[in-house]
Amino acid sequence: MPAVLLDLDGTLVDSNYVHTLAWFRALARHGHVVPMARIHRLVGMGAEQLLEELVGEHDEAVEDAWQREFADLRDEIPALPGAADLARVVKERGATVVLATSGKPDDVDALRRTLGADEWIDAAVSSSEVESSKPAPDIFVRALEKAGADPEDAVVIGDTVWDVKAASACGVACVGLTCGGISRAELEEAGAIAVCTDPAALVADLDRVLTHSQLRW
Secondary structure, eight states, X not given: OOEEEEOOBTTTBSOXXXXXXXXXXXXXXXXXXXXXXXXXXXXXXXXXXXXXXXXXXOOHHHHHHHHHHHHHHGGGOOBOTTHHHHHHHHHHTTOEEEEEOSSOHHHHHHHHHHHTOGGGOOEEEOGGGSSSOTTSSHHHHHHHHHHTOOGGGEEXXXXXXXHHHHHHHTTOEEEEEGGGSOOHHHHHHHTOSEEESSHHHHHHTHHHHHHHHTOOO
């Protein structure tokens, strides 16, 4: 049975710029003035990797501050157009659907309620279940295990180059969405097999994209 591994932040819910603001505030509280544009390019990484890139080390105090800032803003985040429909359509086509996200468990739970697609989601993997978050492949490897699928029978749908690189590292094709703020050119350069604007556009073009992915449906 084919598997569809869905990223959450920036792919199904419009949270990337909220994460950017939360990180900006958390970093500033601890004496780090980092341009938001630089932070945004790293959203989608796990917190440890993001902080190592921005300040040279993992600082738990900054991570905790980000978590508080994000939690205060989390209820304002909407689902992206067509997000629940995407989960429903691929499930109805016979796929095993797994959320595969670098998010924290509390955030994942809250954003799943916003998404409102649990009836079509078979399993979920968050950063708490793996040693390393994206761009390491661990989250997608674990998602494949939960789906009982081989890499050639799966496709990742994500919005960042970190999704594409993590998918590539475990041999899974990745479809990119630009709704997280990363351009088509960047996603294609990272190795995305197809790029759409958002989940609604992917649903509308699903037959072509799935044929291109060479999944055995």
